[in-house]
Amino acid sequence: MPELPEVETIAHGVDRRVRGRRIEQVWFTSHRQPFKTPAAKQARELEGRVLLAVHRTGKHIVCELGRAGEEAAGRKRSGTAAAQWIVHLGMTGRLLVCAPDAPLEPHTHARLGLSGGRELRFVDPRRFGRLEFRDLGSAAGFAAPGAEPLTIDDGEFAALFRGRRLPIKAALLNQTLLAGVGNIYADESLFRAGIRPRRAAGRLTRAELERLRTGLVEVLQAAIRLGGSSVSDYVDAEGARGFFQLEHCVYRRTGQPCRSCGMAIRRIVVGGRGTHYCPQCQR
DNA sequence: CATTTCACCTGGTGGC
DNA sequence: TGCCACCAGGTGAAAT
Numbered sequence: 001m002p003e004l005p006e007v008e009t010i011a012h013g014v015d016r017r018v019r020g021r022r023i024e025q026v027w028f029t030s031h032r033q034p035f036k037t038p039a040a041k042q043a044r045e046l047e048g049r050v051l052l053a054v055h056r057t058g059k060h061i062v063c064e065l066g067r068a069g070e071e072a073a074g075r076k077r078s079g080t081a082a083a084q085w086i087v088h089l090g091m092t093g094r095l096l097v098c099a100p101d102a103p104l105e106p107h108t109h110a111r112l113g114l115s116g117g118r119e120l121r122f123v124d125p126r127r128f129g130r131l132e133f134r135d136l137g138s139a140a141g142f143a144a145p146g147a148e149p150l151t152i153d154d155g156e157f158a159a160l161f162r163g164r165r166l167p168i169k170a171a172l173l174n175q176t177l178l179a180g181v182g183n184i185y186a187d188e189s190l191f192r193a194g195i196r197p198r199r200a201a202g203r204l205t206r207a208e209l210e211r212l213r214t215g216l217v218e219v220l221q222a223a224i225r226l227g228g229s230s231v232s233d234y235v236d237a238e239g240a241r242g243f244f245q246l247e248h249c250v251y252r253r254t255g256q257p258c259r260s261c262g263m264a265i266r267r268i269v270v271g272g273r274g275t276h277y278c279p280q281c282q283r
Numbered sequence: 284c285a286t287t288t289c290a291c292c293t294g295g296t297g298g299c
Numbered sequence: 300t301g302c303c304a305c306c307a308g309g310t311g312a313a314a315t
Contacts (some may be wrong), residue, residue, distance in 0.1 A: 003309095006308075059308095059309080088309085088310090089308090090292095090310080091292090091307070091308055091309055091310095092293080092294085092307085092308080107293085125292080125293050125294065126291085126292045126293050126294080126307090126309095127291085127292055128291070128292070130310090164286095165285080165286080166285075166287085170286085170287090173309090175309085175310080182308055182309070183307090183308060183309085228308095229308080231307085231308060232294095232307075233295095234308070251308095252307095271286090271287075272287075273309095274306075274307080
């Protein structure tokens with residue numbers, strides 16, 4: 001479900017609600033699929049640690065953790081992290097902060113009981129999400145392989161696609177090139193830049209690449225401002241929907257008139273993913 | 284190596 | 300109402 005703007009919204013919301021809290025109890029209610037680190041090890045490692053900060057890297061949510069037994073840091077200060085809990089939401093994952101007596105939703109795989117009486121819950125019907133624990137004493141901190149779309153400059157952006165023959169749409173989705181772009185924002189940024197999704201990535205002109213980077217940054221920032229896109233069931237850390245789906249120009253608008261020229265939006269398949277574009281505005 | 288396809292899961296929707 | 304095909308915000312392994 002979530003791409004960069006949705007993950008950013010969730011990470012920020014979780015951070016505000018859990019920063020400085022201690023993880024007092026851990027329940028992992030599923031023992032297959034979502035655990036990149038074995039469930040028992042995660043449960044053992046998480047218990048007693050303080051949540052220092054929560055932030056986004058690519059599509060990953062990174063929870064910075066203090067040492068077990070460390071003093072709760074309070075809401076403002078954040079000490080040096082000793083470990084990380086890394087959450088990837090896959091297609092349908094949700095990370096929620098709620099009251100401990102809130103009804104337990106189906107497919108709740110993890111519950112962290114926090115000091116101050118709230119719970120952090122991981123819910124994921126399709127189980128494409130992943131939970132990982134990292135001890136920073138023995139492993140490096142999490143780093144997404146791809147570049148951050150919000151901060152990369154035009155030169156680096158152009159270099160990502162040089163010599164590549166795959167469709168630009170598929171290249172945008174490749175997380176080892178850019179971290180955080182998914183199906184919605186790939187389609188929306190290509191519309192803003194006036195570029196057909198099937199164009200070979202390495203064949204785009206310098207001017208087109210600049211329009212693409214600018215369009216991508218603008219669409220991601222606009223989506224973050226509106227709390228992300230709620231296409232079906234996406235909600236943020238407190239269960240609120242986003243509103244950027246109302247601003248989509250092409251994504252899931254097959255057959256509807258282009259907001260710019262009125263021509264019917266077309267749907268094709270590129271790289272195995274549903275892809276939407278305006279045949280008039282995108283060349 | 285670069286690129287494409289498919290499997291992994293469950294649930295919602297729309298046609299008949 | 301029921302059944303079925305198709306669709307889905309992601310990724311990584313296997314095949315080409």
